[in-house]
Amino acid sequence: MPDSGVCSHRFAEAFVRALGPVARTGLTACVLDVGVGTARIPIEICTRRADIAITGVDSQPSILRRAREEIESAGLTGAIRVQLADACLLPFPDASFDAVISNSLIHHLSRRHEALPEMVRVLRPGGLLFVRDSLPHADAAIIARTLLRNAVNTGRRIDRTCVPSPVSLDEARQLAAEAGLPAEWVRPCGLRHWLLSGRLVIGAGALHPGSCSRTV
Numbered sequence: 001m002p003d004s005g006v007c008s009h010r011f012a013e014a015f016v017r018a019l020g021p022v023a024r025t026g027l028t029a030c031v032l033d034v035g036v037g038t039a040r041i042p043i044e045i046c047t048r049r050a051d052i053a054i055t056g057v058d059s060q061p062s063i064l065r066r067a068r069e070e071i072e073s074a075g076l077t078g079a080i081r082v083q084l085a086d087a088c089l090l091p092f093p094d095a096s097f098d099a100v101i102s103n104s105l106i107h108h109l110s111r112r113h114e115a116l117p118e119m120v121r122v123l124r125p126g127g128l129l130f131v132r133d134s135l136p137h138a139d140a141a142i143i144a145r146t147l148l149r150n151a152v153n154t155g156r157r158i159d160r161t162c163v164p165s166p167v168s169l170d171e172a173r174q175l176a177a178e179a180g181l182p183a184e185w186v187r188p189c190g191l192r193h194w195l196l197s198g199r200l201v202i203g204a205g206a207l208h209p210g211s212c213s214r215t216v
Helices: 004-019 040-048 061-073 112-121 138-153 169-178
Strands: 029-034 052-058 080-084 097-103 123-134 186-189 193-201 205-209
Touching: 004 040, 004 097, 004 123, 029 040, 029 112, 040 052, 040 061, 040 080, 052 061, 061 080, 097 112, 112 123, 112 169, 169 186, 169 193
Parallel strands: 029 052, 029 097, 052 080, 097 123
Antiparallel strands: 123 193, 186 193, 193 205
């Protein structure tokens, strides 16, 4: 499996390239990271661009504690803030962000069909949606079986719908269509991922698919 640090670096690099310069001269681009984890990607992004401010959300308090430590250690507390939130019910008004990003979250969600519409809802007209996740691969079934077996062996109850389940290209395109996005926004991104990216234009629906190198 690719090193997570390398993957984060490549995701951040690809996003910054796709975002381009901030359209509103002299202002900061407001970005939402859904499923921020330990904030590795926001740190990578804000290290590259001083004109980006990121709000990260995650549903795990312990992960957010680690994220705050990492952000403070990187000296980026003024650029990145994180908070507890459900990806399927984001606590932000409509059209709040210039870009919404998410990396390797969708396959963890049991209500994954609710996540993309929420990301679209909080995105401003002309804003960039940039979502990457894992393609199914041979290891996925092994990981799922291991999680279930460990739960049984330790006497824990586990909801099978919460076991990570990679999303195929066809499934990702269906999720995009259900969110009102063009299916062609979803395409392979390297050998192990798919990427959904593009910009929203008011009154014209979705527009301008983004790009992804095979190394992301």
